[in-house]
Amino acid sequence: MxxxxxxxxxxxxxxxxxxxxxxxxxxxxxxxxxxxxxxxxxxxxxxxxxxxxxxxxxxxxxxxxxxxxxxxxxxxxxxxxxxxxxxxxxxxxxxxxxxxxxxxxxxxxxxxxxxxxxxxxxxxxxxxxxxxxxxxxxxxxxxxxxxxxxxxxxxxxxxxxxxxxxxxxxxxxxxxxxxxxxxxxxxxxxxxxxxxxxxxxxxxxxxxxxxxxxxxxxxxxxxxxxxxxxxxxxQPPAPAPLREKIFKFSESAIDKVKEKVNANPPEGSTKPFSTFQSLSTHIWHAVTRARNLKPEDYTVFTVFADCRKRVDPPMPDRYFGNLIQAIFTVTAAGLLQANRPEFAASMIQKAIDMHDAKAIEARNKEWESNPIIFQYKDAGVNCVAVGSSPRFKVYDVDFGFGKPESVRSGANNRFDGMVYLYQGKSGGKSIDVEISLDASAMENLEKDKEFVIQE
Missing domain, CATH: 3.30.559.10 (Chloramphenicol acetyltransferase-like domain)
Structure with a gap:
């Protein structure tokens, strides 16, 4: 029927x-x-x-x-x-x-x-x-x-x-x-x-x-x-209404973001910030501004990192299952905004680099001793949580009737601060940034000329 x-x-x-x-x-x-x-x-x-x-x-x-x-x-x-x-x-x-x-x-x-x-x-x-x-x-x-x-x-x-x-x-x-x-x-x-x-x-x-x-x-x-x-x-209680929006960053926009974050490398640094680290910093700063947080309010950046090459022994890319762990970085909103972008980028880079086989093993043992079942929104206070990856070749998924026009996430597992990154349809280094935010914060983000880069 x-x-x-x-x-x-x-x-x-x-x-x-x-x-x-x-x-x-x-x-x-x-x-x-x-x-x-x-x-x-x-x-x-x-x-x-x-x-x-x-x-x-x-x-x-x-x-x-x-x-x-x-x-x-x-x-x-x-x-x-x-x-x-x-x-x-x-x-x-x-x-x-x-x-x-x-x-x-x-x-x-x-x-x-x-x-x-x-x-x-x-x-x-x-x-x-x-x-x-x-x-x-x-x-x-x-x-x-x-x-x-x-x-x-x-x-x-x-x-x-x-x-x-x-x-x-x-x-x-x-x-x-x-x-x-x-x-x-x-x-x-x-x-x-x-x-x-x-x-x-x-x-x-x-x-x-x-x-x-x-x-x-x-x-x-x-x-x-x-x-x-x-x-x-x-079902958990219904969360506050969110707004969702896709911000499309062209290859040239990504280059501008990366250049800005790498303009003043930290003293003693020999490793430039990656595209992911640069864009994450750009998003974290902008969302924190849009939320109008107090200087003493904490804000958390969370990334669900692929651990296939981090575990010992390493697992192949074709490992089927979950092989991700959440990596957390936290600071005060005032400290984040008072500093140049390399401050946040350094924290993100350090957290990702330190999440090696030893850190993964310690996290696993800690969880196994006291298993905690997370809810989808447990990514941290005033968080920006990044899922998916622009490395996934989503626009190559062609079933014989053409490449996709658009790739999206559904309504599930969304909360205030959830971000999905997708390969941009135009290819190259372009990235689509799908963000869910409180409605008032989203309105502020849309008006933020520093975040929405003009071509």
């Missing part, structure tokens, strides 16, 4: 026309993978949502959906964890389990008859986008009885939207885009993928941690809307 969802404010009508489940194209038997210390802190985050907007693929929409499903069957042979479920062993240790009898990946096809790709490109926030991606407001813990990946393919007037909801307890951004690029490869005619995922998480950490958590009640109703009914018990 078709389900129609309407967002009155934006007049977006999405009709779900079909739902199916997709399994690997051949039997694999039963496979189990223990979740490790790098995975478990994210069990109380929400599903991680990504949206990719295309202009192609609409002429023969049914054939396009079939092609995407056929490619999905192929790629799931290697990425079969995404077709499984969360479970616990007899000792209460979380694991991801795949079995041929499981449903597999959930796939919706839908139509937004009155919407063109340009309508979505102009959308700054996520009100309209929420209807284009599954599992809004669904916690990762619900992977005990939900698919670990849900996909919605929505036909537009002149293209389509691919909306994916990934269970963040089993993979990070690197693994997400490894899967997406591999799926695109199979849909473009490749018989095999270029990088087979490395699936043994215990090679990165083999400590068994029991989490005494009560699983959430299974939600009812269509899974593509905000959860309701019994699921409300799993």
């Amino acid at each position: 078709a389900t129609q969802v309407t967002t009155k404010e934006k007049h977006l009508k999405v009709e779900i026309i079909n739902k199916t489940y997709v399994k690997p194209q051949k039997p694999l038997g039963r496979k189990e993978y223990q979740l490790v210390t790098f995975d478990l802190p994210y069990i109380a985050f929400y599903y991680n949502q990504k949206l990719i907007i295309y202009k192609g693929g609409v002429e023969e929409f049914e054939e396009t959906v079939e092609k995407l499903i056929d490619g999905l069957k192929v790629v799931l042979v290697e990425f079969h964890q995404l077709a499984g479920k969360l479970d616990k062993d007899d000792d209460g240790v979380f694991k991801v389990v795949y079995d041929d009898d499981m449903d597999g990946v959930e796939v919706f096809s839908a139509v937004a008859v009155d919407t063109a790709s340009a309508d979505l490109m102009d959308e700054e926030g996520t009100i309209k986008l929420k209807e284009l991606v599954p599992y809004n407001g669904v916690l990762n813990m619900e992977g005990l009885h939900r698919p670990l990946l849900s996909i919605q393919i929505t036909k537009l007037k002149d293209g389509l939207v691919l909306g994916c909801a990934f269970n963040h307890a089993i993979l990070d951004g690197t693994s997400t885009w490894h899967f997406m690029s591999s799926w695109a490869q199979t849909c473009s005619g490749s018989k095999s993928i270029s990088a087979v995922p490395f699936l043994d998480r215990t090679q990165a950490r083999n400590t068994r941690v029991k989490l005494d958590l009560t699983p959430p009640a299974q939600t009812n109703g269509h899974s593509n809307g905000d959860t309701n009914g019994d699921a409300n018990a799993t």
Whole structure:
């Protein structure tokens, strides 16, 4: 039965026309993978949502959906964890389990008859986008009885939207885009993928941690809307209204930011600040100004750093799972703003450089001795928290009907100060900065000529 969802404010009508489940194209038997210390802190985050907007693929929409499903069957042979479920062993240790009898990946096809790709490109926030991606407001813990990946393919007037909801307890951004690029490869005619995922998480950490958590009640109703009914018990109180906006930094703008931050290198410094460190400093300063903080107020900069090359022994880039840790830097707002940008950049650079195998091991041991389940917004007071990475080649995800027009994050896991960095569509060093802020702070940020660099 078709389900129609309407967002009155934006007049977006999405009709779900079909739902199916997709399994690997051949039997694999039963496979189990223990979740490790790098995975478990994210069990109380929400599903991680990504949206990719295309202009192609609409002429023969049914054939396009079939092609995407056929490619999905192929790629799931290697990425079969995404077709499984969360479970616990007899000792209460979380694991991801795949079995041929499981449903597999959930796939919706839908139509937004009155919407063109340009309508979505102009959308700054996520009100309209929420209807284009599954599992809004669904916690990762619900992977005990939900698919670990849900996909919605929505036909537009002149293209389509691919909306994916990934269970963040089993993979990070690197693994997400490894899967997406591999799926695109199979849909473009490749018989095999270029990088087979490395699936043994215990090679990165083999400590068994029991989490005494009560699983959430299974939600009812269509899974593509905000959860309701019994699921409300799993939801935290609604946060204050946020505004979301994408700030596009061209290659020349990035060069200007980097030049400014590197103009006065700290005494004794021999290592220039990277593009990431320079842009992070630029954002941290601007958001702190926009918030009108008192000089004595603390502000925290948080980055979710990829630890694949930092652990001992190093793990391959194709390691499938979470291999990230949050790195924190804190200072007083007055001190941040009274100093030149290299002050903040030095703190960020030092925190990242010091997060080596020894620091990672110490963090893991500390967490294992007292496991703390983070909420998605626990990134620090007055924080700027950076996720995703402009290194992910998101605009190369071509399923055979053209490169993306836009890549966005969904509404889940957003809070005041959350920043997502994406490769810019124009290529080169261009970067899209997707920021969520308190509405008044966002208004100030938009007017900040120092932040919004004029070309």
